[in-house]
Amino acid sequence: MNSADFTPLLTWAERQQAQMVERTIELARINSGTFNAAGVDAVGERLLNWFATLDPQVERLELPPFERLGSQGQNEVHTLGHALRLRLRPEAPRQIFLGGHLDTVYASDDPFQQVNWLDPSRLHGPGVTDMKGGLLVMLTALMALEQHPSAEGLGWEVLLNPDEEIGSPCSAPLIADAARRCQLGLLYEPALPDGSYAGQRKGSGNFSVLVKGRSAHAGRNLQEGRNAVRALADFISALDDLNGQRPGVTVNPAFIHGGGPLNQVPDSAMARFNIRIEAPEDERWCQQQLARLGAGINGRDGLSLQLQGDFGRKPKLLSSANLELFDLLRECAQALGLPMQLMPTGGCCDGNNLAAAGIPNIDTLGAEGGAIHSASEFLLVESLSRRAALSTRLLLELASGRLDQRFWPAA
Ligand SMILES: [Zn+2]
Incomplete structure (x- = not known):
């Protein structure tokens, strides 16, 4: 496959910038603190509407309630929103996992609920970077992939979970389950503050x-x-x-x-x-x-x-297969003139869960921004189209068989 074939789709992905910003704002205006199940579901339904153009199989999965020790020593029970599983071409020879979370760290009574512009390049709002912007990056890249004939050989499974910000205690079995069907994972957590990708994780x-x-x-x-x-x-x-x-x-x-x-x-x-x-x-x-x-x-x-x-x-250590996946990402980034640096981090995410299930993954493919998990969270809006083009290229390379030797020798 000649990579030049990808250029029109990369350009297409970049042109979705205005729509990605608009949709990020729309999602960030809906409170989806982990324990606000209705808000989490509302964010999920918006995304399902947008994903519908790709016509995937959709499942709304009910999770068991989250239980923990309450402040009075009682058992505290929280209902969670639904997890959403979307699959396309489950019969294709290559299967990949794409993950994102619907929840944020900002509860429904948190004072931080507003979205506003700090300046033309920075959008301030709850979850804009972690990870509502990232969800749009994922969606846009999949929309670009589906316009290419090589998409036929690549099946995908998207899991949108409602409890990542509390450690995915109730959706963890769904991630482990997906790991039985998929051979590698792409997760749309934000980039590290300097734009680097998370390598090893604690x-x-x-x-x-x-x-x-x-x-x-x-x-x-x-x-x-x-x-x-x-x-x-x-x-x-x-x-x-x-x-x-x-x-x-x-x-x-x-x-x-x-x-x-x-x-x-x-x-x-x-x-x-x-x-x-x-x-x-x-x-x-x-x-x-x-x-x-x-x-x-x-x-x-x-x-x-x-x-x-x-x-x-569990700690996420980088296997040789995972390093090979990063090599492909580096190549895609270089082709787009983007930097690509790997940094270890003390932060955790569902990339830890996937790695524990034996699935190599890149887990910081989402938006760039800063001050996540604080009332100063902001999104570098231009990163949306940049990152969407990068993921598009990565998906197209995978669909074209670039990592077949490592992941799909029979494809
Ligand atoms: Zn996150």
């Missing part, structure tokens, strides 16, 4: 801890009480002290709640924390430390500590 675990003690009157019989706040504070201090003890492992105690009236010894306190790991074997070390710290509290008279959670995302 693994991540989310945990909750609940300490129960015994209440007593602060004045009459304090010594009969067992102070849960104090015990939890000790646990958290020891937990934070794990920072620096093992290279690549970091711990972030992030949420704490406990106690009540000032004249009562508190009998309950809870906290949530996140751990990042670099190597697969770090997980065992962390579990041992958690067990040790937990036992320290459980060994105290009248106090008990209960720990929940696990490492939902």
Whole structure:
């Protein structure tokens, strides 16, 4: 296949700029904080409308509710929006996975809900970069691919999940399931702040801890009480002290709640924390430390500590197949005159999940911008067409058999 054949489609993708910006704004104006199921579904329905021109098979998949330890020690249950699975040509010899998330980190009561222009090149708004702009990049590239005859040989499966921002706890089985049908993955998370692509990624675990003690009157019989706040504070201090003890492992105690009236010894306190790991074997070390710290509290008279959670995302290491995929991306970027640099990151995404399922992937094909996960999030709007052209080229190369030797020897 002569790459010159691609030029009209790359140009076509670039010309979708105005529509991509318009649609990004439309999506960003709909709040889709992870626990706003209706908002997440509304974003999903807009996308389904736009994807409909490609006529894929569509499934709206219900996910189990997300459950975690609530601040009062109760079981907190959150309904999630639907996951959407779109497939085209499931019988084609080459099958690829494209992933994106519908949710954002901004809850429906977050003050950051507005979209506005900082200047003609930067759009400020919730989720514009992470990852509503990225979803448009994906859609546009697929629309370009479908105009080329070589698309016939490439089947694709898009999964739009509603819970990525909380670690994809409920959609993880859908990603693992797709990994059985697809041989490589493209994910539309934002580029790193300098425009680089994420290479190796750390693994991540989310945990909750609940300490129960015994209440007593602060004045009459304090010594009969067992102070849960104090015990939890000790646990958290020891937990934070794990920072620096093992290279690549970091711990972030992030949420704490406990106690009540000032004249009562508190009998309950809870906290949530996140751990990042670099190597697969770090997980065992962390579990041992958690067990040790937990036992320290459980060994105290009248106090008990209960720990929940696990490492939902394993470290993403780059296999030789993954490096080969990056080589093709580099070539596509160079052909378009774009820089292409790989950087390791402590952040996680569904690329971790895919890699854990044995599927090489590139997970930062989405938009460029900055300050994601903050009220200053902005999108570099010109990156939309640039990135759409890049993905278009990558898809066309894959459809033309460029990586057949590695991924589809029988195609
Ligand atoms: Zn994201």
